[in-house]
Amino acid sequence: DGGITQSPKYLFRKEGQNVTLSCEQNLNHDAMYWYRQDPGQGLRLIYYSQIVNDFQKGDIAEGYSVSREKKESFPLTVTSAQKNPTAFYLCATRPTGDSYEQYFGPGTRLTVT
Amino acid sequence: AQKVTQAQTEISVVEKEDVTLDCVYETRDTTYYLFWYKQPPSGELVFLIRRNSFDEQNEISGRYSWNFQKSTSSFNFTITASQVVDSAVYFCALRPTRSGGYNKLIFGAGTRLAVHP
Numbered sequence: 001d002g003g004i005t006q007s008p009k010y011l012f013r014k015e016g017q018n019v020t021l022s023c024e025q026n027l028n029h030d031a032m033y034w035y036r037q038d039p040g041q042g043l044r045l046i047y048y049s050q051i052v053n054d055f056q057k058g059d060i061a062e063g064y065s066v067s068r069e070k071k072e073s074f075p076l077t078v079t080s081a082q083k084n085p086t087a088f089y090l091c092a093t094r095p096t097g098d099s100y101e102q103y104f105g106p107g108t109r110l111t112v113t
Numbered sequence: 114a115q116k117v118t119q120a121q122t123e124i125s126v127v128e129k130e131d132v133t134l135d136c137v138y139e140t141r142d143t144t145y146y147l148f149w150y151k152q153p154p155s156g157e158l159v160f161l162i163r164r165n166s167f168d169e170q171n172e173i174s175g176r177y178s179w180n181f182q183k184s185t186s187s188f189n190f191t192i193t194a195s196q197v198v199d200s201a202v203y204f205c206a207l208r209p210t211r212s213g214g215y216n217k218l219i220f221g222a223g224t225r226l227a228v229h230p
Contacts, residue, residue, distance in 0.1 A: 031216065040122070042204060042220030043158075058217075088156065094216055100146050100208050102218060104158035 003027065004105035006091050011110045013085075021076045021108045023091035031094040032074040033102060036060060036087045043090060049074055078110065085112045115140050117207050119221035126195055127229050134190040134224045136205030142166075146208040147188045148218065149179065153201045164188065195228045202226070 005024045013019045023032065031050050035043040045058030049068040063082025068074055078085045088109050092102040116139040126132045138147065149161040162172065164181050172179045176193045192199050202225045206218045 040222065042117070042206075042222045043218075044220075045217060048217075090156075090158065092158075100216055101148055101160045101163050102216070103160060104150075107156040109156075 004091060004093055004103060006089075006105040006108050009106065009108060011108055013110070013112050015112055016080045017112075018077055018079050019085075019110065019112075021078065021089050021091075021110065023074045023076065023105060024072055025074075025091075025093050025105075026072060027093055027095070027103070028071070029093035029103070030071070030096045032068070033092040033094070034058075034064070034066065034074070034076045035090045035092065037090060037107075038087050046076065046089075078112075085110060115142075115207060115209050115211075115219050117205050117219055117221035119203075119205055119224050121224045122222070123225045123227070125227045125229065128197060129194050130228075131191060131193050132195050132226065132228075134192075134203050134205075134226065136188045136190065136221060138186050138188065138205070138207045140207060140209045142209040142211055144210045147181065148206040148208070149188075149190050150204045150206065151201045152204065152223070158204065161190075192226075195226075197228050197230055200226060200228045 007022045033048045034046040037043050044060050046064050047066040049055035055066050055068050065077045090107045091105040094102045118137045145166045147164045150158040152158050169181050178191045180189045202223045204223045205221045
């Protein structure tokens with residue numbers, strides 16, 4: 001099946017630990033994105049990547065890091081420098097061309113205590 | 114400034130009622146795109162519709178319809194004869210053309226719709 005996979009669905013970590021969230025896609029889409037969603041708020045862009053080995057900071061990149069070594073994969077690391085890491089994280093992709101809509105994965109809910 | 118406002122935080126209706134979700138946007142761009150997404154309890158955002166700024170025709174898809182009015186900078190979403198399965202958070206989003214090549218979407222805060230039997 002074609003789609004976007006984010007694993008795990010729920011993730012728990014202790015404060016001070018880095019944690020990496022997985023995002024894999026088999027849609028052959030070039031662009032990939034990471035968003036953060038907090039209760040009662042819209043989505044905020046963390047990082048995006050248009051092609052392999054290239055990525056750019058979004059609006060709230062502090063405390064996060066990414067890599068894009070393969071077209072299919074765009075992992076997000078939440079570092080200990082992120083002050084409020086507990087949130088719902090959504091990965092999205094966008095096909096090349098004039099299709100401007102983004103397609104979203106199922107999300108990972110991260111809880112840091 | 115680029116901004117999307119969804120003033121309705123929560124709406125509660127009884128099944129079969131019609132309901133309209135409001136979306137007001139701000140942009141100085143003359144070319145832009147507007148979107149609606151649905152987020153069911155599972156969490157995944159589902160794309161519903163895209164509209165570009167040059168196309169003001171209203172669109173209907175089954176029980177869903179969208180009213181785009183540039184004069185009032187609004188892109189409202191109506192569900193006719195609502196059903197329990199329509200219960201979700203609905204997001205309106207804007208893609209301005211000055212966002213650069215990475216296709217940035219600016220999201221509203223969302224409207225939580227609860228449809229009761």
